[in-house]
Amino acid sequence: MTIRVVVADDQELVRSGFAMILDAQPDIEVVAEVGDGAAAVAAVVRLAPDVALLDIRMPVLDGIEACRAITAGGGCRTVMLTTFDSDAYVYEALHAGASGFLLKDVRRDDLVHAVRVVTAGDSLLAPSVARRLIEEYTAATGRPAPSPDRLETLEVLTARERETLLHLGRGLSNAEIAVALVVSEHTVKSHVGNVLAKLGLRDRIQAVICAYETGLIAAGATAAAAAGGRSGVSPSKVSPSGG
Structure with a gap:
């Protein structure tokens, strides 16, 4: 092609x-x-x-x-x-x-x-890097302003799918989400697909943004997670996200 x-x-x-x-x-x-x-x-x-x-x-x-x-x-x-x-x-x-x-x-x-x-449908920034950038930018500028009212957007998700979105927002990989939810990676992949489809999101990076903009994650709430090794990736590098 x-x-x-x-x-x-x-x-x-x-x-x-x-x-x-x-x-x-x-x-x-x-x-x-x-x-x-x-x-x-x-x-x-x-x-x-x-x-x-x-x-x-x-x-x-x-x-x-x-x-x-x-x-x-x-x-x-x-x-x-x-x-x-x-x-x-x-x-x-x-x-x-x-x-x-x-x-x-x-x-x-x-x-x-x-x-x-x-x-191929992937992204050039790993979701963990996107999460770090949004975390730092929203903390410094106050944008975007998460509103509890926007949580209504998430009503189409099941409880487990909402948990999945929360972990996506924190920049976790499918393997890490599987550990957190105590399920198989295959099940996580299914949850991720459902989240993206139900919310009309193109990829995992959009899921990160959605988690912040719906108020599911507040700016500053995951600062401790940003200390992980993955947060050190430079935004100028080509770093495809995992599936």
């Missing part, structure tokens, strides 16, 4: 360079190169690619808003590109529905790997 990609960046040399790297792969085809967010959204609607690489800072429509519009349409997954190694940008990108986040100085192999990873 050929992976179809749209590259959006207002710097012509940057987007041409990314396009050249990706087009050189036998399983990837760049179907459009555009210079602003509005053109990126239009290209995705017109060409129905598998992945859109979006610069965060673009004219007409910035990359965050373009990402939000693209992911709302479903089908195309997004990877954000920026020169700024900022937790705030990572959070905003993930909250908008991005499947990953890369710095523009990403290595050639990591760029190609990123496109393949998100096409």
Whole structure:
């Protein structure tokens, strides 16, 4: 299967360079190169690619808003590109529905790997890293503001599925959740699938965000867990999440 990609960046040399790297792969085809967010959204609607690489800072429509519009349409997954190694940008990108986040100085192999990873339905940040970023960002800025009223969103879940979402929000792997719930990994996988389907979430990273935004986990509540070894992963690295 050929992976179809749209590259959006207002710097012509940057987007041409990314396009050249990706087009050189036998399983990837760049179907459009555009210079602003509005053109990126239009290209995705017109060409129905598998992945859109979006610069965060673009004219007409910035990359965050373009990402939000693209992911709302479903089908195309997004990877954000920026020169700024900022937790705030990572959070905003993930909250908008991005499947990953890369710095523009990403290595050639990591760029190609990123496109393949998100096409396969995975994410470029391990859920534990996403949880750490959200924890730190919400503690520093007060965003997003969890509201107890939003717990109504979780009423579609069974008690065990809600427990599963809580553990996903804490960044646990399927194996770790299985230990916590005293069930098999196969059962956990089923619970995770049910949580994602019932809440309309694309992946585990979105589940992390949901756990915070529904108030299931309050900012600061899992700070102790952040001291684990996994929390040291840099947000600029390509780190696919587990299934």
